[in-house]
Amino acid sequence: MAFPLSCTFICFSLIVGHSFLPFSGFRVVHGYPACSNTCGGLPIAYPFGTSKGCGNKIFQSYTKCSKGKFYLTTETGQYEVNHIDYQLKSLIVLDKKMSTCSAMRRTTGMGFGLQGGTPFTLQGPHFVLLACIDPASPVQTSPSSICDAQASQLCRNLYSYCPTITKLGLSVNSAIKSCCSLKSNFLQNAPLEIEPKKYGCLSYTSIYRFGPGQGFSSNVQDPNTWSYGVPLLYTVDQVPESCSRCEASHGSCAFDDNSNLICVCSAKLNTSSTCPAGIILCPPLL
Numbered sequence: 001m002a003f004p005l006s007c008t009f010i011c012f013s014l015i016v017g018h019s020f021l022p023f024s025g026f027r028v029v030h031g032y033p034a035c036s037n038t039c040g041g042l043p044i045a046y047p048f049g050t051s052k053g054c055g056n057k058i059f060q061s062y063t064k065c066s067k068g069k070f071y072l073t074t075e076t077g078q079y080e081v082n083h084i085d086y087q088l089k090s091l092i093v094l095d096k097k098m099s100t101c102s103a104m105r106r107t108t109g110m111g112f113g114l115q116g117g118t119p120f121t122l123q124g125p126h127f128v129l130l131a132c133i134d135p136a137s138p139v140q141t142s143p144s145s146i147c148d149a150q151a152s153q154l155c156r157n158l159y160s161y162c163p164t165i166t167k168l169g170l171s172v173n174s175a176i177k178s179c180c181s182l183k184s185n186f187l188q189n190a191p192l193e194i195e196p197k198k199y200g201c202l203s204y205t206s207i208y209r210f211g212p213g214q215g216f217s218s219n220v221q222d223p224n225t226w227s228y229g230v231p232l233l234y235t236v237d238q239v240p241e242s243c244s245r246c247e248a249s250h251g252s253c254a255f256d257d258n259s260n261l262i263c264v265c266s267a268k269l270n271t272s273s274t275c276p277a278g279i280i281l282c283p284p285l286l
């Protein structure tokens with residue numbers, strides 16, 4: 001967990017001599033709170049929580065913070081979350097079974113899946129099935145049913161500019177009829193599993209950004225500059241106002257069995273509203 005400089009400084013002065021703290025007006029509390037507003041470098045806010053009892057109850061069974069990494073669990077595995085956008089209600093998870101331009105790999109077993117009834121949906125739309133070499137694959141027999149013809153440029157670029165495509169038994173510049181960028185309406189129907197094998201394919205990839213720019217156009221030519229990961233949307237009711245106030249005072253929201261707010265301020269302090277100003281959390285004393 002990263003502590004801001006001021007905290008490091010204040011905690012250090014506390015250990016070194018209690019010299020200036022009595023006059024600073026800050027109260028220093030040692031230990032990690034039950035619920036934290038960061039996990040590693042990732043800001044964690046409602047509806048997410050860093051451990052059981054934190055954040056929104058519905059989200060508790062899907063996410064956790066472990067050793068400075070935030071994870072999403074779905075029916076197909078546990079995935080590291082590398083970005084959360086609380087405004088857009090979206091997150092990006094890393095899937096180690098997925099191919100990227102620099103590392104093509106055969107997907108064994110399940111790909112990425114979300115069971116029905118989860119508060120998550122795939123955002124798509126750049127999910128690409130690779131090396132669908134089975135002649136019975138729908139990618140070969142009826143591509144128009146699942147593949148987006150307009151996005152075939154993605155396939156062409158992956159097959160042309162990623163030498164590791166040979167790991168999937170293809171040669172560089174292979175015909176792209178064994179590749180399929182899934183249609184976005186196909187992806188939006190949960191429950192959903194991207195199981196390459198089911199479609200007669202050896203692997204898959206998911207691109208959430210092309211090059212440093214945001215748009216589709218900027219660096220669409222070079223798959224080495226793309227960002228790979230699975231973009232998801234989450235659905236949640238409005239953040240309760242009491243929780244917004246707690247978070248604004250640097251607390252983390254948790255809810256008791258009667259759905260009453262617990263505002264977790266530090267390892268030693270919970271309130272039912274907001275956190276008092278001037279609390280500084282320092283790592284546990286040895």
Ligand SMILES: *[C@@H]1O[C@H](CO)[C@@H](O)[C@H](O)[C@H]1NC(C)=O
Nearest residue numbers: 034053254262267268269270
């Ligand atoms: C604060 O609330 C959290 C979440 O319910 C709980 O795990 C923790 O033990 C509480 N801490 C204190 C000091 O009461």
